[in-house]
Amino acid sequence: MSEEITRESLELDVLFVGGGPATLAGAIRLADLVKQRNEAGGEPLALEIAVIEKGEAFGDHGFSGAVLDPVVLNELLPAWRELGCPLEKEVRREEFMFLTPSRAMKIPTFAVPREVRNHGYHTASLQKLVAWLATEAEKRGINLLPATTGVEVLYDGERVVGVRTGDKGLGKDGRPKPNFEPGLDLKAKITIFGEGPRGTLSEDLIARKKLREGKNPQRYSLGVKEVIRVEGQDLGGFVATTMGWPLRSDAFGGGFFYEMGGGHLALGLVVGLGWHDPNFDCHEALQELKKHPYIQNLIRGGEVVAYGAKTIPEGGYWSLPQVWTDGALLVGDSAGFVDVKRNKGIPHAMKSGMVAAEVALEAIVAGDLSAARLKSYWDRLSETFVVKDLWRQRNFRRAFEGGLYTGLAKMMFWDLTGGGSTSRHDEEPDYKAFRHGSEFAKPASPVGFDSKVLVDKLTDVYRSGTKHREDQPSHIQILDAKACVTKCMPRFGTAPCTHFCPASVYEMQGDGDARRIFVNFSNCVHCKTCGILDPCDVDLADMLQNIEWRAPAEGGPKYRYL
Numbered sequence: 001m002s003e004e005i006t007r008e009s010l011e012l013d014v015l016f017v018g019g020g021p022a023t024l025a026g027a028i029r030l031a032d033l034v035k036q037r038n039e040a041g042g043e044p045l046a047l048e049i050a051v052i053e054k055g056e057a058f059g060d061h062g063f064s065g066a067v068l069d070p071v072v073l074n075e076l077l078p079a080w081r082e083l084g085c086p087l088e089k090e091v092r093r094e095e096f097m098f099l100t101p102s103r104a105m106k107i108p109t110f111a112v113p114r115e116v117r118n119h120g121y122h123t124a125s126l127q128k129l130v131a132w133l134a135t136e137a138e139k140r141g142i143n144l145l146p147a148t149t150g151v152e153v154l155y156d157g158e159r160v161v162g163v164r165t166g167d168k169g170l171g172k173d174g175r176p177k178p179n180f181e182p183g184l185d186l187k188a189k190i191t192i193f194g195e196g197p198r199g200t201l202s203e204d205l206i207a208r209k210k211l212r213e214g215k216n217p218q219r220y221s222l223g224v225k226e227v228i229r230v231e232g233q234d235l236g237g238f239v240a241t242t243m244g245w246p247l248r249s250d251a252f253g254g255g256f257f258y259e260m261g262g263g264h265l266a267l268g269l270v271v272g273l274g275w276h277d278p279n280f281d282c283h284e285a286l287q288e289l290k291k292h293p294y295i296q297n298l299i300r301g302g303e304v305v306a307y308g309a310k311t312i313p314e315g316g317y318w319s320l321p322q323v324w325t326d327g328a329l330l331v332g333d334s335a336g337f338v339d340v341k342r343n344k345g346i347p348h349a350m351k352s353g354m355v356a357a358e359v360a361l362e363a364i365v366a367g368d369l370s371a372a373r374l375k376s377y378w379d380r381l382s383e384t385f386v387v388k389d390l391w392r393q394r395n396f397r398r399a400f401e402g403g404l405y406t407g408l409a410k411m412m413f414w415d416l417t418g419g420g421s422t423s424r425h426d427e428e429p430d431y432k433a434f435r436h437g438s439e440f441a442k443p444a445s446p447v448g449f450d451s452k453v454l455v456d457k458l459t460d461v462y463r464s465g466t467k468h469r470e471d472q473p474s475h476i477q478i479l480d481a482k483a484c485v486t487k488c489m490p491r492f493g494t495a496p497c498t499h500f501c502p503a504s505v506y507e508m509q510g511d512g513d514a515r516r517i518f519v520n521f522s523n524c525v526h527c528k529t530c531g532i533l534d535p536c537d538v539d540l541a542d543m544l545q546n547i548e549w550r551a552p553a554e555g556g557p558k559y560r561y562l
Helices: 021-039 071-076 126-139 200-209 282-291 293-299 346-366 376-381 385-392 396-402 404-416 457-463 481-492 529-533
Strands: 009-017 049-052 087-090 093-099 104-106 122-124 143-145 150-156 159-165 168-170 176-181 185-193 220-229 238-244 253-259 264-272 303-313 328-330 476-478 506-509 516-519 547-549
Touching: 009 021, 009 159, 009 346, 021 049, 021 071, 021 126, 021 346, 049 185, 071 346, 087 253, 122 126, 126 143, 150 185, 150 200, 185 200, 185 346, 200 328, 220 282, 220 529, 253 293, 264 282, 264 293, 282 293, 282 457, 303 457, 303 529, 328 346, 346 376, 346 385, 376 385, 396 404, 476 516, 481 516, 529 547
Parallel strands: 009 049, 009 185, 049 143, 093 238, 185 328
Antiparallel strands: 087 122, 093 104, 150 159, 159 185, 168 176, 220 264, 220 303, 238 253, 253 264, 476 547, 506 516
16 A cells, blocks of 8 residues: 555654654754754754654653663753753662562662662653653754654665654554545654664664674563552652562562652562463552552552553663664664663663764764764763673573572672673573463462552553554554464463453453454553563564564553653
8 A cells, every 4th residue: 555655755864763761862962962063163064853753742652660860861961950850759768678478578778789779869750751851852943753653664775764654544444544644754864763662663673684683582571560649648759679479489570669749659560571470460460569568558548540561671781682784773772771680771771862863963974874884883882881781780681580589699699700601691582481371370369459559450551541543453463363272372271462461452252163362452552562472473484473563653552650
């Protein structure tokens, strides 16, 4: 159909794909550099800079367990306080807890590595922070294009020359409706991809250009988070990190809690996607966490007002793809710049965007956007905390392959000996970790939802603000529908997607030979867990699982407070 549509083309100098902290920081940095260059004299330079964002507004898809180290804000916008940056509480009290089903044991501060402590940092809503960064970008004349999804990378030979945006107003059958709006061809001298974890176009680019060749597969965690309003609550800037219950000892992950403003409290659970139990449900585990006496004391009398879910790239240094190629750079979560040990990614994302902006400007001035020229992006990043942090913790995720206790022991030893092995070790992708469900005990009792603090999954989806047109094309495709029943269920004793999806997108319908997986795509919160964790791979050569997730041209969550 695309060949039959007449599309408008917009010529740009720099295109940022994705409207998160990495791309907005990069766009702001680029605009400021151009201004500084022009004010210094010499030949004036004017660049057309654009940032596209698939959310209806900048910030709508912003989600993070954000206890923010402001180091990069200080560099990017030194007057961020005066400019009204919407950070929440400064961290004044902090606890690290190990939970059993009924007890909470405080880990002494001296036993907690200094780099993972949060004292003096600020709690934040990434949704609010991204919306504010967008206003700062707009002040600089940057073209902000919300509700605009990149759906195809454009090439001239093997050089990236921009992206095509999605067609709007399509019916379920993919045919234009009366309100049809064709997408644009956004042409750029350099395109900077920052779509978040497992970005659709970023992964397309990585696959086509073989940018992950010789690297480990990216590893991920799934984070689910709720914001709970407790009237009159003031905890004095309190943050807590938990290990242990409700997770099994062979699972990688833990909980987090922090205080925001206005009586809002953030509670979340992050779990490595390499879990073994195909019946494990991360959202259900979050509800179990809320039943613990330690957490109950913090949230009693509250009500859940917001919910979201997101995957987090946690493979670390050995999973980083080549982050440069002809005409393009990768930034933020799309590249995998997350310090897993510190559970910090926002500063790394912003700094990568800023370095990308510096390299882009120099390449444009030089008239050379080749991969050889753009490799300086990696060279410069390697001198910053972005890559240094990942190198220092290069074996962190691998340490926990044997479970929580052996992982803690290994990390203590490796921290004392320089971080462990300096050679890459092959790792399996997350989806290969599942075992048969009969190996694992079922929960002793159901959660017992109360609609206020203990919330069922569909109620939480409603509180995420997620909305897609029921008659739009589904952005989720099951490539071989029969394989779910004939291959996946016999192998695991269940349909894992009906459990691991944090938004009830996948539903088993029918009985016997009539069983099938139904896709409730309108529930999707765009976490992309399904495209990562689906264990049914029908074609080993295509780099896709049986579930294919593509960013839709319309719809998605509308996060608030998250």
